[in-house]
Amino acid sequence: MMLPEDELIGLLARVAGHSSGITVGIGDDAAVLDGGLVVATDMLVEGVHFERGRLDAAAIGARAAAANLSDLAAMGAEPICLLAALGLPEGFGEVEALSAGVASYGVPLAGGDLSRAPVLTVAVTAVGRAERPVLRSGGRPGDLLIVTGELGAQVVSGYTRRVTPRLVEGAALAEVATAMLDLSDGIAEDVPRLAAASGTGAVVYLADLPRAAGATIEHAACGGEDYELLAALPPDADVPGFATVVGCLTDEPGVRLLDASGTHRDLHGWDHFR
Amino acid sequence: MMLPEDELIGLLARVAGHSSGITVGIGDDAAVLDGGLVVATDMLVEGVHFERGRLDAAAIGARAAAANLSDLAAMGAEPICLLAALGLPEGFGEVEALSAGVASYGVPLAGGDLSRAPVLTVAVTAVGRAERPVLRSGGRPGDLLIVTGELGAQVVSGYTRRVTPRLVEGAALAEVATAMLDLSDGIAEDVPRLAAASGTGAVVYLADLPRAAGATIEHAACGGEDYELLAALPPDADVPGFATVVGCLTDEPGVRLLDASGTHRDLHGWDHFR
Numbered sequence: 001m002m003l004p005e006d007e008l009i010g011l012l013a014r015v016a017g018h019s020s021g022i023t024v025g026i027g028d029d030a031a032v033l034d035g036g037l038v039v040a041t042d043m044l045v046e047g048v049h050f051e052r053g054r055l056d057a058a059a060i061g062a063r064a065a066a067a068n069l070s071d072l073a074a075m076g077a078e079p080i081c082l083l084a085a086l087g088l089p090e091g092f093g094e095v096e097a098l099s100a101g102v103a104s105y106g107v108p109l110a111g112g113d114l115s116r117a118p119v120l121t122v123a124v125t126a127v128g129r130a131e132r133p134v135l136r137s138g139g140r141p142g143d144l145l146i147v148t149g150e151l152g153a154q155v156v157s158g159y160t161r162r163v164t165p166r167l168v169e170g171a172a173l174a175e176v177a178t179a180m181l182d183l184s185d186g187i188a189e190d191v192p193r194l195a196a197a198s199g200t201g202a203v204v205y206l207a208d209l210p211r212a213a214g215a216t217i218e219h220a221a222c223g224g225e226d227y228e229l230l231a232a233l234p235p236d237a238d239v240p241g242f243a244t245v246v247g248c249l250t251d252e253p254g255v256r257l258l259d260a261s262g263t264h265r266d267l268h269g270w271d272h273f274r
Numbered sequence: 275m276m277l278p279e280d281e282l283i284g285l286l287a288r289v290a291g292h293s294s295g296i297t298v299g300i301g302d303d304a305a306v307l308d309g310g311l312v313v314a315t316d317m318l319v320e321g322v323h324f325e326r327g328r329l330d331a332a333a334i335g336a337r338a339a340a341a342n343l344s345d346l347a348a349m350g351a352e353p354i355c356l357l358a359a360l361g362l363p364e365g366f367g368e369v370e371a372l373s374a375g376v377a378s379y380g381v382p383l384a385g386g387d388l389s390r391a392p393v394l395t396v397a398v399t400a401v402g403r404a405e406r407p408v409l410r411s412g413g414r415p416g417d418l419l420i421v422t423g424e425l426g427a428q429v430v431s432g433y434t435r436r437v438t439p440r441l442v443e444g445a446a447l448a449e450v451a452t453a454m455l456d457l458s459d460g461i462a463e464d465v466p467r468l469a470a471a472s473g474t475g476a477v478v479y480l481a482d483l484p485r486a487a488g489a490t491i492e493h494a495a496c497g498g499e500d501y502e503l504l505a506a507l508p509p510d511a512d513v514p515g516f517a518t519v520v521g522c523l524t525d526e527p528g529v530r531l532l533d534a535s536g537t538h539r540d541l542h543g544w545d546h547f548r
Contacts, residue, residue, distance in 0.1 A: 030385060031355065031384035033354060033355060033384065037311070037401070039355070039357055039384065039385055040357075040385060041357040041359045041386070041397070041399055042387045043360070043389045043391075043395070044389070045361055045389050045390065045391045045395070047392065048389055048390045048391065080307060081305065081313070083305065083314075083315040085317035085397045085399075086317070087319050087395060110305035110307065111304060111305035111313055111314060111315055112315070113315050113316045115317045115318070115322055115323070116319065116322045117322065117393075118319075118321065118393055119391075121317070121397075123359045125313070125315055125357060125359075127307070127311070127313060
């Protein structure tokens, strides 16, 4: 039987532990090494994260890069380079387009590995640097919860939209944020993660979620792969123009997703193991 | 139609190019970034690189870690940490053993990602540091070719033997070597790579290959995944006790694999795309 993703990640973390030279290990968006080096890795698998009929090779490469660059953004890190390990099914002839997609955000592709695989498998690693890496765990009761951009755009697009990793916004938020992560599985899944890591509860006002054109509240709260940033800011912080306040962290444990009438909605995000 | 691995890697390199901040990119064992940071990535796929019936989860994790640590060793780099992106088939319940295998060389596992996948897929990235990274390209005609350890042990074991990445030997060789790589595809495949990168030819004396117990000359020359180091040393260098001289680099182009009678043998190594 498979465990849910958070339990599996917890298990990985138990094996890995923390070691000298590693400031932050498994369980945050990226690992932080001594000297402010930040490293993230992510695997996209055909049939799980994408279908080849719906995304071309360049778009698949871009998605894999974006997932990792977004993890760096969520730490407030500046990217240095990417590495790509590609598993290629028989007859796949678009390595060049796929690689060009990985490099399409202007972050250089510094290394790679190629293998045969039953389905197209793209594992990208991003290396970056942060002066002041922002973890998930620094949030305090009373902090404002903000998000960048609009939510639900990916699910509305049928998961075909080009992602914009919020690197500039992440670097700006790193100046003030107490906690940050990127919304890969929907706010209904990711707010509980930030709150749990910070040892707080949280309230989200669903009507305040900035919704992409055509997105319902459910799309905005539960849609995966938006890769917008979710951050906790001290209550007296200036909220940047690119951010929307969607709730706050609380003393009271538990996460409440409140609709316009103040009723909790039992919404869930995207878990690749469900 | 698939291209052979070297052509595919060349194609990747063409897309990637070299960029500011990256000293050495695709085509060497690992990427070298400014400041001596060395990064390598490698993907092992069930049915291509291993069978689950023949290797247990811990051994699979160890193999994936070893492939990357060996790439660091081939640059003369000291490891800092590993990251693992794991693709898990339905019903796979050995994440903990797999992760423990990745961490079994004492290099901390700093980050991870988990996904569903049709077959077990293990993409590991290694991050390290080298004061003087040794590339494939620095060899000169007249340099001695040396290898560490014994060759052919993996093929003789049916690819079940625990690999020892030659990190200590790599660091020692980095003091003198003009070029270095790790033997992942057999000396018959890897000597031509080193010679081509260095712009030289090479001669290998097959009878001088240090053979593992039970290994034929063909096993020693063509067996994959030994992960011993192949280095070029200046002719006047002291050859360390752990190394065996197996040939030299030449002015004359082409690679000759000479048997005891001085006849060239047309041997080929392991190409995962053949």
